[in-house]
Amino acid sequence: MAATRLELNLMRLLSRCEALAAERRDPEEWRLEKYVAALEDMLQELKKQSSKPAPELLNEYSRKVDFLKGLLEAEKLPSSTEKALANQFLAPGRTPTTTKERTPATKTVHLQTKARCTGKMRSELLDSEELNLRKRKGLVSDEKQSAVELDAMLQHHQDMQEKLAEEMLSLARSLKNNTLAAQNVIKQDNQTLSHSLRMADQNFEKLKDESDRLEQHAKKSVNWLLWIMLIVVCFIFISMILFIRIFPKLK
Numbered sequence: 400m401a402a403t404r405l406e407l408n409l410m411r412l413l414s415r416c417e418a419l420a421a422e423r424r425d426p427e428e429w430r431l432e433k434y435v436a437a438l439e440d441m442l443q444e445l446k447k448q449s450s451k452p453a454p455e456l457l458n459e460y461s462r463k464v465d466f467l468k469g470l471l472e473a474e475k476l477p478s479s480t481e482k483a484l485a486n487q488f489l490a491p492g493r494t495p496t497t498t499k500e501r502t503p504a505t506k507t508v509h510l511q512t513k514a515r516c517t518g519k520m521r522s523e524l525l526d527s528e529e530l531n532l533r534k535r536k537g538l539v540s541d542e543k544q545s546a547v548e549l550d551a552m553l554q555h556h557q558d559m560q561e562k563l564a565e566e567m568l569s570l571a572r573s574l575k576n577n578t579l580a581a582q583n584v585i586k587q588d589n590q591t592l593s594h595s596l597r598m599a600d601q602n603f604e605k606l607k608d609e610s611d612r613l614e615q616h617a618k619k620s621v622n623w624l625l626w627i628m629l630i631v632v633c634f635i636f637i638s639m640i641l642f643i644r645i646f647p648k649l650k
Contacts, residue, residue, distance in 0.1 A: 403450055409441045409460065414496045416467055417504035421511060435467045463492040466505050470512060521552060 412434060419431045442464055445451055452460075469489045473481075491505035 403445075403448065405441060405445050405448065406452060409438065409445060410496060412438055412441065413460070413463060414504070417463075417496060417508060420467060420470060420508045421504065431467075432471055435464065435471060438464050438467070459492060459494055462490060463496070463505050466491050470508070473512075521549075 416431060416434045416438060419428075419434070442457075442460055445460075446457060451457065466489055473489070491508070492503040495503050
């Protein structure tokens with residue numbers, strides 16, 4: 400299926416955003432954030448079209464847009480450690496955006512950003528640890544200081560990863576419990592509905608039987624009443640004949 404005009408515009412803007420993300424930007428730079436917002440709108444509009452691309456291609460577009468959004472959000476974090484950790488969990492695109500790319504541009508941006516954040520984090524940790532060690536122990540050798548700072552950085556990084564893993568595990572357990580609870584509620588509702596349907600069927604059958612019995616009873620009552628009226632009429636008729644014969648008309 401040929402790409403629509405909207406899809407072509409989205410691909411061009413996505414390629415431009417990837418190029419901007421790969422550059423060293425000024426903190427006051429605003430274009431990338433505006434471009435990514437426009438990408439979101441275009442992607443939502445593309446999903447609503449009848450001639451939209453294949454689901455795999457739409458998922459790839461969404462993956463790249465989410466990566467750029469996460470990249471912008473990570474850049475707004477206050478510390479380099481948080482930025483490095485946030486970048487580590489970003490998921491870049493899997494396929495190139497244009498035919499000129501050999502590897503996905505978002506993957507290259509991801510590696511560059513991760514290296515940049517790691518370098519800043521290491522520099523900050525080294526500077527901080529250097530000041531602390533000079534206050535406590537005075538000047539020490541550069542080799543020993545670097546080893547201590549690197550160990551502290553790795554330990555801090557490991558602690559942050561463990562904390563995030565515990566939070567993700569807790570969220571997964573909570574989601575599982577909520578899913579099981581919802582399944583139990585739906586199962587109970589289905590059982591209640593089935594029981595109500597069975598009771599309704601039974602009540603309908605009973606009502607039908609009672610209606611038949613009432614109809615038969617009504618027919619019998621009408622028949623008896625008809626016979627009684629016939630007997631009364633016959634009795635009155637015979638009585639009148641006998642009365643006329645026994646008491647002839649007076650002259």
